[in-house]
Amino acid sequence: MQNAFEAIAAPRRRDILRLVHTEELTAGAIAANFGDVSRPAISQHLRVLREAGLIRERRDGTRRLYSADTGGLDALRDYLGRFWDERLETLKTEAEREERSKRNA
Amino acid sequence: MPDATKTEAIVREIHIDASPETVFGFFTEPDKLTRWLAEEATLDPRPGGINHQTHAGGPDNPGGPYFMRGEFVEVEPPSRVVFTWGFENPEVDIEPGASTVEVTLDAEDGGTRVRVVHSGLPESELAAHREGWTEMLGRLAPAVEGRSRGT
Numbered sequence: 001m002q003n004a005f006e007a008i009a010a011p012r013r014r015d016i017l018r019l020v021h022t023e024e025l026t027a028g029a030i031a032a033n034f035g036d037v038s039r040p041a042i043s044q045h046l047r048v049l050r051e052a053g054l055i056r057e058r059r060d061g062t063r064r065l066y067s068a069d070t071g072g073l074d075a076l077r078d079y080l081g082r083f084w085d086e087r088l089e090t091l092k093t094e095a096e097r098e099e100r101s102k103r104n105a
Numbered sequence: 106m107p108d109a110t111k112t113e114a115i116v117r118e119i120h121i122d123a124s125p126e127t128v129f130g131f132f133t134e135p136d137k138l139t140r141w142l143a144e145e146a147t148l149d150p151r152p153g154g155i156n157h158q159t160h161a162g163g164p165d166n167p168g169g170p171y172f173m174r175g176e177f178v179e180v181e182p183p184s185r186v187v188f189t190w191g192f193e194n195p196e197v198d199i200e201p202g203a204s205t206v207e208v209t210l211d212a213e214d215g216g217t218r219v220r221v222v223h224s225g226l227p228e229s230e231l232a233a234h235r236e237g238w239t240e241m242l243g244r245l246a247p248a249v250e251g252r253s254r255g256t
Contacts, residue, residue: 017207051166075207077115077226080115080223080226081115081117083154084115084117084221084223085117086120087141087142088117088219088221089119090140090141090142091119091128091131091141091142091219092119092120092121093122093141094137094140094141095121095123095128095131095217096121096122096123097125097129098123098127098130098137099122099123102127
């Protein structure tokens with residue numbers, strides 16, 4: 001997480017994150033938003049963000065596309081997975097109790 | 106090309122030492138459903154019938170209560186029940202009707218093999234998470250700027 005904190009400490013990198021959090025963009029499209037920043041500097045920022053796990057890089061033919069890696073869906077899936085694990089254990093306990101009481105009735 | 110925002114279904118299976126008939130009731134009868142899944146339930150177990158549940162918050166989701174507003178899609182005792190799954194609470198990123206829970210009950214070794222497939226977890230969720238993401242950045246930025254100023 002240290003890396004992520006460091007990665008977003010630079011205002012420029014936060015600007016880049018905001019750009020790619022709603023759409024996938026190429027480095028060129030990202031650079032086009034910053035007239036005062038060189039392409040190599042943008043590439044360097046993208047590398048830092050990627051290494052910090054904040055953006056994803058995807059190849060599409062010869063292009064490389066960048067998008068924010070929010071982890072949001074993974075978190076929801078993890079939560080629901082644990083939810084069903086716990087609830088089904090309780091279902092097992094309760095249904096088996098019900099079955100025993102039926103048999104003894 | 107695979108859609109990066111599509112989520113795979115959550116699949117869980119468990120063996121229960123009770124007949125499919127017994128287990129089935131735990132999905133369709135309020136007094137039984139509230140013994141394992143929800144605090145309160147209003148159930149009309151027929152296709153198109155309501156499946157409303159109130160869930161308490163837990164250690165993972167202290168907000169609560171959460172109002173699940175689903176609808177039965179298939180009801181085939183004692184082997185299969187399907188219902189939609191979504192929440193009235195705007196802070197939960199699954200809207201009513203957005204996802205589906207498919208339950209299959211098969212007789213197995215004198216008991217029941219229960220299979221739950223929770224699918225259709227919506228892509229639109231990503232948007233809600235992104236809101237949270239931007240907020241998080243907004244909160245973090247002053248902190249990290251304070252720490253790293255001059256470096």
